[in-house]
Amino acid sequence: MKLSKTLIALAMTAALGTGAASAQVNVMLPAAPGGGWDGTGRQAFQALKDAGIYTDGVNFTNTGGAGGTVGLAEFLGTSTGQPDALAVFGAITVGAIQLNSSPINLADFRPVARLTAEYLVVAVAADSPYNTLADLVADLKADPGAHPIGGGSAGGVDHIAVALLAQEGGIPVADLNYIPQTSGAETVTAIVNGTLTAGVSGTSEFAQFAEQGRIKLLGVTAAERRTNLPDVPTFTEAGYPIELANWRGILAAPGAPDDNYAQWVDRFTQLSKSDAWKAVLETQGWDDYFLAGEDFGAFIAQETATQGKVLKDAGLVN
């Protein structure tokens, strides 16, 4: 009886858990199953396989927490100098490293490819008096404390977007009453029930609630208006020249062998042009945001500097 139960347990763990033992590439997904990074990693490798670019085994590890810094630290420990070791990460990791004083330095890793982006939108309740970003910024300027704004975790891209908007509007970032919410869904409920004056989240999370008529979208952080949200002006159109994306990408292990690293950059470059990947972007509603190799490295360095400055202005890091 018990033996059979234990066997079931083992079989379940084997079947549900790790996947093939003969895996050729190890991929660190520094988030819980079901989240954005998990989806990015799994979908990208599925598309690599469907497009016939990389068809060998893949061994995924999910280690979530702290904006990906826990997973990346583990990756650093187990994979430094190894070929065929990759990790998924994104814009949120950049801020999280500085906030948690994490020992990780993104510059140590080898940048493979930036894959996707999701733009952010600012929303207010449907019955709110604000109809433009300028209306909102004017009231924020008059009394920042009385107008709480919500979004993702402190120091995350949502927070950065609000901080940049405040800076453009001449409001001291440290005066903002930014309240982190645990999910986009909670941000929406808090906007609707009046706890928050405004909220920030990814377009995919807010679009449907705007369609339901519960919230109004005042602005999007993309360079051009979104095709699915033709009536929402960009921040730049509204007079605040800000462009910000919640991007996701792939890193190789620090000290990965040059030929192996070049091979992965090449594979992801092929992926970005494949129909399989375009189909994934289409169904998931992700934007193509491809950038490979050292260019991506330069982009990471630039993001680290921008976000670091905003976090300092917000009084979140010293």
Added chain:
Amino acid sequence: MQTFGLLLDGFAVAVQPVNLMWALVGSLLGTIIGILPGIGPALTIALLLPITTTLEPTSAFIMFAGILYGAMYGGSTTSILLNTPGEAGSMMTALEGNKMARAGRGAAALTTAALGSFVAGTIATLALTFAAPAIAELAFYFKPADYFALTTLAFCSVAVVMGNSRTRGFISLFIGIAIGVIGIDSMSGQPRLTFGVMQLLRGVELTVVLVSLFAVGEMLYVASRFRSAPAAMASVKGQAWFTREDFARSWKPWLRGTLIGFPMGALPGGGSEIPTMLSYTLERKLSRHKDEFGHGAIEGVAGPEAANNAAAAGILVPLLTLGLPTSATAAVLLAAFQNYGLQPGPFLFTSNPALIWGLIASLYIGNVMLLVLNLPLVGIWVQLLRIPRPQLYAGILVFAMIGVWGLAGSWTDLAIMLVIGLMGYVMRVYDFPIAPVLIGLILGPMAETQLRTALAAGQGNPIVLVSTPLSGTLMVIALLFLAVPPLLRRLRANA
């Protein structure tokens, strides 16, 4: 009666042989993962997400629904028989259920759990069918102050009701809150109580604590008392099955559990833990057999088991009607919808009625399937208790370690398991109740976030905490919980 017609169409979809098969697969899988500690419905569905590329959406969601309901059925089995909750939603079941099993009434406990799950599942599915849009609106009325008052009430009632002394109850509660604080503070992004250990940044997983306190602590306790304990567990032969009296004592808790579980499941953060706990507290207050609580009261199994199944249906309400995920499982289900390029919400009811109503109809079918699966199994499960204790507990330990390892494959988790297991043993020896630790761990972070959100939004004015009618009322009840018993005692002493 348009709903009724749509539901009938849904049944036409759900009884197609291929969909019936997926419902069965889901129910079986759900029951198994419910029994296994560590693997919950959220993780299982997440790991099954890749199959959505090959499976038709209706079939996939019918299977996922089976997993969701099945986990609630299965979780009760190990709680009752082995005092090791397989699921967070079934931890309250362990309190009374395991005592019943030791008193030779395991079969009755399992039966009331299975029947209660069935009754609650069916009523909640009916409510989901006919009242979903109205209930979904609740989510938009609850403010941070209301949530904070709700958690405060839960803290006070649990610390006072559980165990023999309120001092011990509160100490247990605060231990739980302290464990809940470990990790990154979600409001400021700063690490707390991590002592420089990287792995602690992501916090302590509830399942690890659950398994350690119940399984490891219990095992150490039994091992330490083994010489002086009677050699065999309570015999299971000739056990009384479900008697008329059991039924008479169970049906009201089933209904009350459903009433608590369904709307709570629909609220963000409600999940299945809070309703089971509130149901337990309520049954303990209302029971005419108060003296049996803590020694195996059937009401204490019937209520929470009904509540957790009703909550499982409850989480589908805001998910399907608003596209609002209120728990981890719901968030994974949302990801599954998005994999198909579907966005749950009011539009899905009109754009894809076959999927939605097929899913709802399959919930009815899955419920019947689970009852048919689980009732005959009761006889087999209770045989577990005939295994000699050294082997049984060794088995549980192996089982628990596989579960914890399976969570993240992390050595840190195993180390935490050892430390908390030892703590569980000490608590057991000195008669500290375990449930408040778990309540503190689950609700502590939620209470903190809501408190800070409420205060930040109110610019630091504490009045906002009682500014809504609901928060005011709940706070008063919480105060009464604390103040009334000692007052009564003093009055009685003076009289």
